[in-house]
Amino acid sequence: MSSASQRANTGKVHRIVKKIVNVTASAGLCFPTPETTQNAGTSTLRSSSSAIVDQITASIAASVGKKRDAGQPEGTPTPELVYLSRLDEGITRKQGKSGFLYYGPNGARITDTGEVDRIAALAIPPAYTEVLISPDPQTHLQAIGKDARGRKQYRYHPDWHAERGKAKFALLPSFASRLPKVRERVDHDLRMRTPGMEKALATIVWLLDHLFIRVGNTVYAEENGSYGLTTLKNRHVKVSGSSVHFQFKGKSGKEWRLSHSDRRITRIIRSLQELPGQQLFQYLDEDGDRHQIRSQDVNAYIREATGGEFSSRQFRTWGATQMAATALSTVEPAETERQRKRQINEAVDGIAAALVNTRAVCRSSYIHPKVFEDFENGELQTLRAQRKSASETMTRWMNDDEIRVLRWLKKTTNSA
Numbered sequence: 001m002s003s004a005s006q007r008a009n010t011g012k013v014h015r016i017v018k019k020i021v022n023v024t025a026s027a028g029l030c031f032p033t034p035e036t037t038q039n040a041g042t043s044t045l046r047s048s049s050s051a052i053v054d055q056i057t058a059s060i061a062a063s064v065g066k067k068r069d070a071g072q073p074e075g076t077p078t079p080e081l082v083y084l085s086r087l088d089e090g091i092t093r094k095q096g097k098s099g100f101l102y103y104g105p106n107g108a109r110i111t112d113t114g115e116v117d118r119i120a121a122l123a124i125p126p127a128y129t130e131v132l133i134s135p136d137p138q139t140h141l142q143a144i145g146k147d148a149r150g151r152k153q154y155r156y157h158p159d160w161h162a163e164r165g166k167a168k169f170a171l172l173p174s175f176a177s178r179l180p181k182v183r184e185r186v187d188h189d190l191r192m193r194t195p196g197m198e199k200a201l202a203t204i205v206w207l208l209d210h211l212f213i214r215v216g217n218t219v220y221a222e223e224n225g226s227y228g229l230t231t232l233k234n235r236h237v238k239v240s241g242s243s244v245h246f247q248f249k250g251k252s253g254k255e256w257r258l259s260h261s262d263r264r265i266t267r268i269i270r271s272l273q274e275l276p277g278q279q280l281f282q283y284l285d286e287d288g289d290r291h292q293i294r295s296q297d298v299n300a301y302i303r304e305a306t307g308g309e310f311s312s313r314q315f316r317t318w319g320a321t322q323m324a325a326t327a328l329s330t331v332e333p334a335e336t337e338r339q340r341k342r343q344i345n346e347a348v349d350g351i352a353a354a355l356v357n358t359r360a361v362c363r364s365s366y367i368h369p370k371v372f373e374d375f376e377n378g379e380l381q382t383l384r385a386q387r388k389s390a391s392e393t394m395t396r397w398m399n400d401d402e403i404r405v406l407r408w409l410k411k412t413t414n415s416a
Contacts, residue, residue, distance in 0.1 A: 081159050084139040091119065091133035100126075105135060119143075122155045151224040151253075168317055169368050173413060175314040176322075176406045178306040180397035183209070185305040190264060195271060197283045200293050201301045203268050204229045204281055208298075208315040211260060212355050214251060215295045215312035226251050230295050232280040239270045254356045316355060320366035323351050325408065326401045328375045329383040344372060370412050383408040 128145035189202035216228020236248040
């Protein structure tokens with residue numbers, strides 16, 4: 001449900017509840033509501049109509065808000081966790097003499113110890129400004145704020161990360177199985193003589209598949225000055241001979257500097273740069289109007305090519321898992337836990353460099369946990385013995401290492 005819809009529904013509920021309360025009050029009845037008075041340390045009863053209306057409305061609206069968004073993404077957590085598309089209003093904080101003070105959406109100070117502890121557990125840095133905290137402890141998005149550089153930052157519910165990670169890794173064998181279909185489609189669209197949306201999309205997916213660059217988001221580009229494929233500008237890319245050189249600031253301020261040589265891709269990017277405007281990935285429609293490729297366009301292309309509910313995120317996850325499994329399968333596990341940890345770190349560091357991320361993030365968010373589990377148990381080496389695919393399509397569009405990792409992953413995770 002969108003924020004506008006939520007506000008509209010809340011307004012309707014408020015008007016209905018107000019009528020009910022007014023009619024009840026005129027009949028000489030009231031709804032006693034406990035209100036704690038801190039100074040006196042006692043609990044009194046009040047029957048203020050406006051306060052009752054607000055309380056009942058908030059309760060009903062909160063219940064309505066538990067409904068999931070229709071556009072909720074794949075891998076959404078269990079029903080107990082509520083997906084929140086955006087956080088427009090909530091709990092605010094102000095600096096007090098001995099720490100932060102928190103105030104609810106209605107402006108009243110929050111003194112409930114449990115609620116204050118919940119907010120403190122979010123570990124929102126003191127330097128963050130414009131902090132807004134979800135009043136509902138079960139929303140996937142718990143808080144937003146801006147860091148010292150003015151970039152919007154987010155705090156999520158711990159269960160969101162856990163459930164999302166499980167869903168992401170569970171989908172990996174299925175996604176990898178469909179990679180040949182994606183690559184065949186991309187190859188077909190890259191061969192198109194006439195430049196257009198499909199060819200631009202195919203180029204982006206090719207880069208996702210080979211360079212693991214994030215797809216990008218206009219909000220991040222506008223608010224944080226961080227870029228991905230769909231938001232790259234011409235100044236971020238230089239063409240030299242048959243090589244393309246990328247240099248831009250990505251998510252979390254990470255600096256991307258990489259080069260790649262592929263004559264076909266280089267030729268297409270050069271032609272894209274010749275279009276008017278600053279955006280790299282755009283196209284002209286039949287009327288000659290320019291349109292920027294958006295992240296949702298890319299994900300729609302991927303869903304169509306795979307025939308499943310997959311997105312650009314799976315490319316980085318598959319790339320990291322495949323590289324980690326391949327690298328560690330050639331290493332004999334050391335005898336001590338400390339030595340094995342060093343072996344794992346060496347492999348992960350190489351992947352972190354390719355994904356332009358940290359070792360910790362790569363290990364927790366991108367590499368299937370089964371890779372480390374089987375390495376520790378000395379079972380990952382069986383990956384090298386995986387037989388090659390008899391499928392002509394598979395062998396044409398996947399290399400031997402990818403085929404081995406896919407077969408091992410299917411076998412170890414009991415995935416079809």
